[in-house]
Amino acid sequence: MFYILILFLLIFALFLRFIVGVELRSILTIYLLGLIVYFFSFAVAEMPTFGNPHNPAFNEVPERYLEAGPSETGAINIISSVITDYRAFDTLGEATVLFVAIAAVVATLKSHRD
């Protein structure tokens, strides 16, 4: 089966090169991209299904947040309680990134004005 596939690909490459007239570079590029897609499709097939409660992302940490979040933080929006209470330092870093970005933009755009 494998040899038949390789034989088919070779014949197809010869067909493309000499009958259709595609360059050898393009044929090699197409085959390389096909190989990458072939291996990536394995990775996609291994991915867990969306919303399955047995996914590896759904371990004890979200369970803890869902159970104790409203009583520990007082917010019924669990996402809000995670990003501004449990992981508030992370959000502070995000705000700092925004601040540095806007400072860089203003410094760049206004530097040649005065």
Next chain:
Amino acid sequence: MMDDQIVRITSRLVAPFIQLYGIYIILHGHLSPGGGFSGGAIFGASLVLIALSFNLEAGIKQISHQTASVLESGGALGFALTGLVAIAFGGNYLANRSAGFPLGEAGQFFSSGAILVITVFVGIKVASTITTLFYNIIEKEEPLGNHKQTD
């Protein structure tokens, strides 16, 4: 920038509702989906809409450069100071319940202690960031020079 009457009247009608929606999203960040980033982005987009449909002067009348920079720094500074207040109350940095912020009853508006304060500061920061970015890119060289001289 754009001299079209339909666009001007439509955006004048729509902009207050967008701003109200943005403020609602910011203030109800602990109750419903949304929060500082979403609400701030919506509020900043409404200010950008005003500046785009009228002209830059109308946008600057809404929020001037000075106000924008004060809000910009004040948002980040207030966020950091909220963490320091938690330390002063005897908790860790940015702690909420362990520092003694009043949590209230879950589901009410005045609940969740420091989360509401932090969300408001993040919303102010994001809105002023978007506005400052747009004004700085869109404005030309000469009007700002005149603006500075009149100041």
Next chain:
Amino acid sequence: MTDILNILLLLFLIVCAVAVAHIRDLLSAVILFSAFGLIMAIIWQQLGAPDIAMVEAALGTGVAALLLIAAISKTKRAE
């Protein structure tokens, strides 16, 4: 029914992304990028993340496109 909608949205997303990379006119590319952001917002909503959908609809569709248009108006429109 939702699967058909999701597949259609993903197809539109891929078409928009390829078109953004291929088109020569920069203003058309910005409008296609804005359409990309809008489809992405609907996909976030379908994935159960409404707050990210709001950020994407406001930032990715509106403000990013406006900033890019502002940059185009300062420079040349053709690539």
